[in-house]
Amino acid sequence: MSGKTLLAALRHFAVIAILWPLATGAALAAEPIRLGAFLAVTGKAAFLGGPEKNTIELYVAKINEAGGIDGRPIALTVYDTGGQAKEALTYVKRLIEQDKVDVIIGGTSTGETMAVIKTVEEAGVPFVSLAGGQEIVEPVKRWVFKTPHTDRLAVDKIFYDMKARGLTRVGLLSGSGGFDKSCRDNVLALAPERGMVIVADETHGAGDTDVTAQLTKIRSAPGVQAFLYCGFGAPTSIVAKNFRQLGLTLPHYQTHGSASKTFIDGAEGAAEGVRLPAAALLVVDQLPPSHPQKQVASAYRDAYEARFKEPISTFGGHAYDALFIVVEAIKRAGRTDKETVRAEIERTTGFIGADGIFTMTPTDHLGLDPESFIMVEVKDGNWKMLQ
Amino acid sequence: MVDHRRKGTRGLVLLALIIVALPAVIPNAYIYDVVILIGINAIVCIGLNLLIGYAGQISLGHAGFFGLGAYASPLLSDRLDWPPALALLAAAMAVGLLSFAVAKPILKLRGHYLAMATLGLGIIISIVLNQEGQLTGGPDGMPVPPFSLLGQRAEGEATWYWIVGALLLATVWLTLNLVDSPVGRALRALHGSEVAAAVTGIDVLRYKIMVFVLSAVLASVAGSVYAHYAGFITPSEATFFRSIEFVTMVVLGGMASTFGALIGAALLTALPQVLTPLQDYQMLTFGAVLVGTMVFMPKGLVPSLAERLARHRR
Incomplete structure (x- = not known):
């Protein structure tokens, strides 16, 4: 009995020993460019990390098939953080010390990103984050960049749209997640600057399945003209449903946290008329041919959907942009010396990506403006581009 | 008993030798990092093992104490400008008091009810850390200032290796002594049968409270050390899953074995790192290893292997 167990254990380790070199990739002829990624492929944020990993792997394979960058292939290492x-x-x-990577992409969530910034800064490795929080790039850190829009850009875009419709008194509802809180903070901070008044500021708990109490309070707030929900995931649909059940007629706004088909489907018709800012990727078919992002976005959509047989999400778009900002920077640099690559990433100008058009500077390591968002409205169970 | 004690001392010396010798073969900061995390997890698990393995009580909320230590220490040192060492001690004392306050009602419960109560406590702590955004930074976490003592800053993996190594050694020494004292025998007696232990004159509740508080304080200290080492802390350190992870480490390594808890912590911390080349099959393999160990070695690694070794010798 014990002999058998020992044998089984030995066999197990033999399998690992054989797989190890295979998985890490055989040595390549030309000195490869080492790209490291750490993503939340499993865990609560897997719906973000999964498309990010797919996107990076898909395009690294494409680049390598086409002969790499200046004849150098990309050696990709991806680790799953579980969020x-x-x-x-x-x-x-591990990426820095063991794998000796030239560039790091990753950090699906803001927490993961913030936790590694000190290490990245001390080691001096160019790092492009895929997380939303604006504290990642504010204040600017020498080696840290990011591609997703910040919540402030979204809030700013929403306020523009409200003002254009003559709405200035807003009833706010937010959840308790990290995204929700950051969004709420930005709403409260930006409102005075933009001439908006927050007449109600309600919150709901994680996992709440009903928010009619909060909505009722917002409805009775003095002079309320519009409703804004700061939230993410399943609650977005619940809010839309409750909103409809109470028969509220206020203009209804949500954020890019609701920019997925599951929001519309989950709301079962109640999402009709909800407005939100989203990346061009979401309405790629409605973009006019003259739109600068049209070509990039539709090429990405087609390649992704052909390979993975699943609809694209805007999260994969963040990874697409991060990868190509890095690739372009390395091409311009002509080498992988870390400081040169960092400086070239910082010099990214007019890069057309899935999230928008990036122009980075030494004081702006994101490089997007509110124009990179497109206001959309839910119509007949689908996204309808406004403007 | 004498033999038992000699074995413990031998183990302690061996551990000290390993800790001293290890840096010679550690090639880089990444491996240091894994070893440091093993040490920190081991401190929690050794404390938890006193509760689970010796006293026969279960706690599904120890990540909560870890999280309290991890947050309290930086909050006190950063916001109130206390010296980090003082903050660490204050955090440990506060967690000690908290665990003492909740221990009495909680430890009157048994079995599932005790598990439920500790689970609830852990989840409450987790919710507070997530919700009190202005204090804790909310779900996105907060930065932690570096640790310093007498003007010396603890920075870099190599320095932290010695700090954690020394703490681990102290924890093992403390535990081995405790287990071999009348307290340890009383704990084992109440593990066997609380009624029988009470009949022989053991104050069952007092001992349970004592060991619960001790394990909570160890978790808090480990949490503070982790926070200062990592330099950033998020509420994911205090989740229910972290609690489960600690319990799994103890059970995998072998209950009622101090070195078992240490080995369990080492294995569960290092295994995911070893398995990364398997990529998509990483979690699957990880699960298979856990299930396999529990099927073939239900008493945990260390006790099962020791038993087998003893049988071979005979």
Whole structure:
């Protein structure tokens, strides 16, 4: 009995020993460009990390098939953090110390990203984050960049749209997640600057399945003209449903946190008329041919959907932009010396990506403006581009 | 008993030798990082093992204490400008008091009810850390200032290796002594049968409270050390899953074995790192290893292997 177990254990380790070199990739002829990624492929943020990993792997394979960058192939290492900051930190140390990567992409969530910034800065490795929080690039950190829009850009875009319709008194509802809180903070901070008044500021708990109490309060707030929900995931549909059940007629706004088909489907018709800012990727077919992002966005959509047989999400778009900002920077640099690549990323100008058109500067390591968002409205169960 | 004690001392010396010798073969900061995390997890698990393995009580909320230590220490040192060492001690004392306050009602419960109560406590702590955004930074976490003592800053993996190594050694020494004292025997007696232990004159509740508080304080200290080491802390350190992870480490390594808890922590921390080349099959393999170990070695690694070794010798 014990002999058998021992044998089984030995066999197990033999399998690992054989797979190890295969998985890490055989040595390549030309000195490869080492790209490291740490993403939340499993865990709560898997719906973000999954498309990000797919996108990076898809395009690294394409680049390598086409002969790499200046004849150098990209050697990609991806680690799964499970969405945990602790794991992220360990994997980043691994990427830097063990895998000796030239560039790091990743950090699906803001927590994962913030946890590794100190290490990345000390080691001096160019790092492009895929997380939303604006504290990642504000204040600017020398080696840290990011591609997703910040919540402030979204809030700003929403306020523009409200003002254009003559709405200035807003009833706000937000959830308790990290995204929700950051969004709420930005709403409260930006409102005075933009001449908006927040007449109600309600919150709901994580996992709440009914928000009619909060909505009722917002309805009775003095002079309320519009409703804004800061939230993410399943609650977005619940809010839309409750809103409809109460028969509210206020203009209804949500954020890019609701920009997925599951929001419309989950609301079962109640999402009709909801407005939100979204990346061009979401309405790629409605973009006019003259739109600068049309070509990039539709090419990405077609390639992704052909390969993975699943609809694209805007999250994969963040990874697409991060990868190509890095690739372009390395091409311009002509080498992978870390400081040169960092400086070239910082010099990214007019890069047309899935999230918008990026122009980075030493004081702006994101490089997007509110124009990179497109206002959309739900119509007949689908997204309808406004403007 | 004497033999038992000699074995413990031998183990302690061996551990000290390993800790001293290890840096010679550690090639880079990444491996240091994994070893440091093993040490921090081991401190929590050794404390938890006192509760689970020796006293026979279960806690599904220890990540909560870890999280309290991890947050309290930086909050006190950053916001109130306390010296980090003082903040660490204050955090440990506060967690000690909290665990003492909740221990009495909680530890009157048994079995599932005790598990439920500790689970609830852990989840409450987790919710507070997530919700009190202005204090804790909410779900996105908060930065932690570096640790310093007498003007010396603890920075870099190599420095932290010695700090964690020394703490681990102290924890093991403390535990081995405790287990071999009348307290340890009383704990084992109440593990066997609370009624029988009470009949022989053991104050069952007092001992349970004592060991619960001790394990909570160890978790808090480990949490503070982790926070200062990592330099950033998120509420994911205090989740229910982290609690489960700690319990799994103890059970995998072998209950009622201090070195078992240490080995369990080492294995569960290092295994995911070893399995990364399997990519998509990483979690699957990880699960298979856990299930396999529990099927073939239900008592946990260390006790099962020791038993087998003893049988071979005979």
